[in-house]
Amino acid sequence: MVAYKSKVVEPISLPSRERRERALEAAGYNVFNLASEDVFVDLLTDSGTGAMSDAQWAALVRGDEAYAGSRSFDRLASAVRDVMGFEYVVPTHQGRGAENVLYGTLLSEGDVVPNNTHFDTTRAHVANQGAEPIDCPTPGAFDPSLEAPFKGDLSLEHAREVVDEVGADRVPVVIQTITNNSTAGQPVSVENTRRVRAFADEIDATFVIDACRFAENAAFVRQREPDFADDVAIDEIVREQLSHADAVVMSGKKDGLVNAGGFVATDDPDLFDRCKQRAILYEGFPTYGGMAGRDLAAMAVGLREAVDASYVEDRLESVQTLASLLEDVGVPIYRPVGGHAVYLDAGEALSHLSPSAFPGQALVCELYREGGVRGVELGSFAFPGTERPELVRLAVPRRTYHREHFEHVAETAEAVLESATTVAGLELASEPTMPEIRHFTAELEPRSTPSTSN
Incomplete structure (x- = not known):
């Protein structure tokens, strides 16, 4: 049951595909560098992005x-x-x-x-x-x-x-x-x-x-x-x-x-x-x-x-709604679903790519390119030198988006997966000296051909 109603709204619009292509290239294939106005549904983070009461x-x-x-x-x-x-x-x-x-x-x-x-x-x-x-x-x-x-x-x-x-x-x-x-x-x-x-x-x-x-x-x-x-x-x-x-x-x-x-x-x-x-x-x-x-x-x-039960229960339900919509169209996700985000299994979604081609970051870029959806990679790009799955986090801002937005996200992810084998992956073009935070500012470029996994 929804625990609140909207009292203030902000108009948003989906930029054209041509504009999204230009923005992605200008951002160095790092969605942290995208302007907010170039994003339709922003799931980069739930940190400070929600609506206050x-x-x-x-x-x-x-x-x-x-x-x-x-x-x-x-x-x-x-x-x-x-x-x-x-x-x-x-x-x-x-x-x-x-x-x-x-x-x-x-x-x-x-x-x-x-x-x-x-x-x-x-x-x-x-x-x-x-x-x-x-x-x-x-x-x-x-x-x-x-x-x-x-x-x-x-x-x-x-x-x-x-x-x-x-x-x-x-x-x-x-x-x-x-x-x-x-x-x-x-x-x-x-x-x-x-x-x-x-x-x-x-x-x-x-x-x-x-x-x-x-x-x-x-x-x-x-x-x-x-x-x-x-x-x-x-x-x-x-x-x-x-x-x-x-x-x-x-x-x-x-x-x-x-x-x-x-x-x-x-x-x-x-x-x-x-x-x-x-x-x-x-x-x-x-x-x-x-x-x-x-x-x-x-x-x-x-x-x-x-800590109000109606708020926090609605919070978990909204994240579960996004997860269910994604699973309904065949998008592989991390199970069970967490509390603030749905994590896509990029290693499975882009199984033809090796970790060196940054499959998680490649999936992030394709989600933006296809539908103006911004997520964040939490795999080999964000955590170099560690062993963890290739995940893409779709973090849900609190009290902000509704089912229609989540449906768009699911439709976008479904379209990306339909042409997944054409995704060639990415390689680093520049990176900062501190590896723990490289994903915030590093820039990448597309590979000419996929770096395939064995």
């Missing part, structure tokens, strides 16, 4: 823009305490600002950091501190066809192998990302979080939860984890799961339901003070942290809305 817009108008001691900060801090259970909050301009603050505080050269699976900016921030990010996904996490309830879990067996190899003194931080974006938005069980907490205690490490999609994760827990039946409220599950962390890093642009902002939250006064000092250097005074007061106020409302 009328209550959030009202809060925006009432925002307190004081440099220090803002009332809007007080409202955000109160929401974080009530919804997530943490006493201390350090606001930042967005999630990667929070990563810079927290990981810049906790990590040093030579450290090793296990995570269920690092996302791109997390991996980059860990590496930027001279530390080594190590992915510890649960077995089967990278099998697109395996049906399992919590494929986002952290493998403690793998994490212990890491500690045995490098020594506990080199592992000061353990991270768990919920939901697990780099593993197709798969949820993490509360039981796994409890076990990771115990593991972190064993090795005297700080346990950090990347909580960007904490509400979506709680909804999956409510559906799938036996200890949390349907009569357990979403907010109760959230507080239980997050209570096991020493700190959380948060992008408010996801389950904060806003277009800008993030924060670090903790109950540790010493860690709070250290993060606060670093935030002053990189983000701003501790009661605004790189955000306008109106953005703080809107996020305070958004955090509370995110």
Whole structure:
């Protein structure tokens, strides 16, 4: 059941195929370089791209823009305490600002950091501190066809192998990302979080939860984890799961339901003070942290809305609708469907291409070329040097698109697959020096002939 109605609309139109061809070439076959006006249905990310509620817009108008001691900060801090259970909050301009603050505080050269699976900016921030990010996904996490309830879990067996190899003194931080974006938005069980907490205690490490999609994760827990039946409220599950962390890093642009902002939250006064000092250097005074007061106020409302059962259930249903439409026309997708996006299996869709031809990025470009649909590759192009499936993420902005848009996406993908064998693949034309973030700015060019897989 749809949990809201539209009060503001934006007209959109599908650019001509000729215009799309020119735009794609000018963008260096990297859809990050496309202008928004050249995109029809934009599924590049769900980060900061959703629609805010009328209550959030009202809060925006009432925002307190004081440099220090803002009332809007007080409202955000109160929401974080009530919804997530943490006493201390350090606001930042967005999630990667929070990563810079927290990981810049906790990590040093030579450290090793296990995570269920690092996302791109997390991996980059860990590496930027001279530390080594190590992915510890649960077995089967990278099998697109395996049906399992919590494929986002952290493998403690793998994490212990890491500690045995490098020594506990080199592992000061353990991270768990919920939901697990780099593993197709798969949820993490509360039981796994409890076990990771115990593991972190064993090795005297700080346990950090990347909580960007904490509400979506709680909804999956409510559906799938036996200890949390349907009569357990979403907010109760959230507080239980997050209570096991020493700190959380948060992008408010996801389950904060806003277009800008993030924060670090903790109950540790010493860690709070250290993060606060670093935030002053990189983000701003501790009661605004790189955000306008109106953005703080809107996020305070958004955090509370995110744990409303009608909202979060509708959120998961909208993503499932897109998945069902794609499957109905034969598009291979990662199963089970995650909370914020549908992940296409580009390795199967373009099975004639080898990983060196970047089949995921090739599929991204064909979706845009065919129907003006923008997605993002999360495979060999985005994560060089790692072993993972060739996936394309179609991230669904919150409260933005409707069934008709999803039908267009499915029709576009169906048309691309009908001529899949004619896709020749891509090769790098230029790339930045930091491989962890190359997919944001690298440029590519078409191969003259397909680089086929064996």
